[in-house]
Amino acid sequence: MTRRSSLALALSLVALGQPLAAQQPVDWAKLKEETTQVLADYIRVNTTNPPGNELDAAMFLKRICDREGIENQVLDTVAFRARHGANFYARLRGDGSKKAIALVHHMDVVPAAPAFWSVDPFAGTIKDGYLYGRGSIDMKDQGIAHLMAMIAIKRSGLPLTRDIVFIGNADEELNSSGGLEFVKSHADLLKDVEFLMTEGADNQVDASGKVAWYSVGVAEKRTFWQKLSVKGTPSHGSRPTKLNPVPKLVAALDRIAKWETPLHVTPGVDKYFRDISVTYAGDQRRWLSNVKVAVKNARAREWITSNVYWNSILRNSISLTALQGSNKTNVIPPEATAELDIRLLPDTDVPTFLAELKKVAGDTAVHFETLLQPKTPLESPIDTDLFRAIERAARERDPGVMVTTPMLTAATDRPTYRRLGIVTYGFDPFKVPPAESQRGMHGNDERISLENLGFGVRFLYDVLRYAQ
Numbered sequence: 092m093t094r095r096s097s098l099a100l101a102l103s104l105v106a107l108g109q110p111l112a113a114q115q116p117v118d119w120a121k122l123k124e125e126t127t128q129v130l131a132d133y134i135r136v137n138t139t140n141p142p143g144n145e146l147d148a149a150m151f152l153k154r155i156c157d158r159e160g161i162e163n164q165v166l167d168t169v170a171f172r173a174r175h176g177a178n179f180y181a182r183l184r185g186d187g188s189k190k191a192i193a194l195v196h197h198m199d200v201v202p203a204a205p206a207f208w209s210v211d212p213f214a215g216t217i218k219d220g221y222l223y224g225r226g227s228i229d230m231k232d233q234g235i236a237h238l239m240a241m242i243a244i245k246r247s248g249l250p251l252t253r254d255i256v257f258i259g260n261a262d263e264e265l266n267s268s269g270g271l272e273f274v275k276s277h278a279d280l281l282k283d284v285e286f287l288m289t290e291g292a293d294n295q296v297d298a299s300g301k302v303a304w305y306s307v308g309v310a311e312k313r314t315f316w317q318k319l320s321v322k323g324t325p326s327h328g329s330r331p332t333k334l335n336p337v338p339k340l341v342a343a344l345d346r347i348a349k350w351e352t353p354l355h356v357t358p359g360v361d362k363y364f365r366d367i368s369v370t371y372a373g374d375q376r377r378w379l380s381n382v383k384v385a386v387k388n389a390r391a392r393e394w395i396t397s398n399v400y401w402n403s404i405l406r407n408s409i410s411l412t413a414l415q416g417s418n419k420t421n422v423i424p425p426e427a428t429a430e431l432d433i434r435l436l437p438d439t440d441v442p443t444f445l446a447e448l449k450k451v452a453g454d455t456a457v458h459f460e461t462l463l464q465p466k467t468p469l470e471s472p473i474d475t476d477l478f479r480a481i482e483r484a485a486r487e488r489d490p491g492v493m494v495t496t497p498m499l500t501a502a503t504d505r506p507t508y509r510r511l512g513i514v515t516y517g518f519d520p521f522k523v524p525p526a527e528s529q530r531g532m533h534g535n536d537e538r539i540s541l542e543n544l545g546f547g548v549r550f551l552y553d554v555l556r557y558a559q
């Protein structure tokens with residue numbers, strides 16, 4: 092076939108909704124083996140944050156991309172000199188007829204306490220069908236799945252309409268400075284990027300590895316921390332006085348604690364409840380299938396909000412956490428303070444919410460200080476080529492399986508990229524049972540099964556293929 096006619100054939104296949112075919116078949120068993128070895132080597136590059144040392148990780152990724160003939164750059168070594176840090180960027184070029192897809196991971200990991208591990212957390216030990224090590228599920232595993240899927244695409248000669256951009260960021264675990272620096276200094280490298288995938292979604296898997304549903308994280312809550320303080324006049328506790336700031340603060344906090352913020356259903360959350368409703372029966376099934384209506388019904392509302400996760404994704408939430416008055420029983424302090432961990436829904440107007448909160452506190456003696464400003468709202472659209480590609484690849488593996496959109500109540504680097512208008516998803520190609528992620532993520536004996544590594548890299552390859 093001439094180049095021209097093969098291009099014409101490829102285009103007509105795309106028009107028919109047929110995935111593009113690779114010119115060389117992929118040896119999946121070999122790729123699984125290689126993915127395991129590369130991840131073991133990556134875990135051995137100790138990027139415990141602090142300090143991070145992500146320059147070592149970036150150089151590791153660079154050596155692999157150089158060997159594979161994939162263009163790449165180690166970036167921001169000057170900005171991150173103090174932490175021996177860097178960001179990493181690589182790009183596999185397509186024909187440019189569609190916009191690019193970026194695969195983003197953070198190269199740093201949280202500290203590990205070797206005394207609590209059964210193996211050295213940085214040795215990349217393979218044992219009983221698992222690869223152990225800090226970062227093996229958060230999130231060097233995803234980084235290497237991104238890298239090896241990209242490499243497999245290049246080696247197999249799969250025609251690409253969209254470039255694949257690979258990014259490794261520094262410092263996600265402490266200050267998110269890697270993502271922020273990348274977006275600030277290298278927006279030009281992202282200007283043709285339409286879609287981005289990174290952490291922020293967990294597939295629902297039982298202990299036997301059976302999938303209840305796959306997740307695409309389209310939304311996350313916005314962290315908005317407040318410090319409340321009341322000033323008073325210090326004096327001796329033996330003589331009660333109205334100038335004691337503690338009772339004033341306590342009264343305001345009591346009003347805030349009793350405040351039931353309105354329930355509000357955002358698009359991704361609406362879809363999530365509708366999707367999972369089929370796994371329930373009777374009234375519960377009916378309620379979840381239309382949560383907007385259900386939250387107006389007292390019985391339904393009580394049942395739904397008794398689930399702490401569901402409650403959090405349906406409203407702006409406030410947790411009273413830090414509290415400080417006097418440090419001596421007999422001393423009335425000059426000041427009393429409290430801190431609120433507030434998590435806002437993506438579409439909440441921040442000044443309006445703050446004005447409401449002050450009204451609820453109900454005392455002008457209470458001073459509000461913002462400790463953490465909310466990031467850019469993250470609520471990505473669902474009706475996209477990439478979402479459909481994930482659904483297709485998921486259903487090929489598990490016929491009829493749900494692909495749903497739970498909201499993350501915690502925070503990731505996604506809003507930083509969303510700010511540029513990029514459709515940003517949380518997507519994890521692995522099937523990690525909850526017991527594994529609860530023990531291992533930021534905990535001890537973090538590990539991933541070798542079977543999962545083979546599964547994930549092939550899943551991601553297919554997602555990228557179907558998104559062309």
Ligand SMILES: [Zn+2]
Nearest residue numbers: 197229230290
């Ligand atoms: Zn992470």
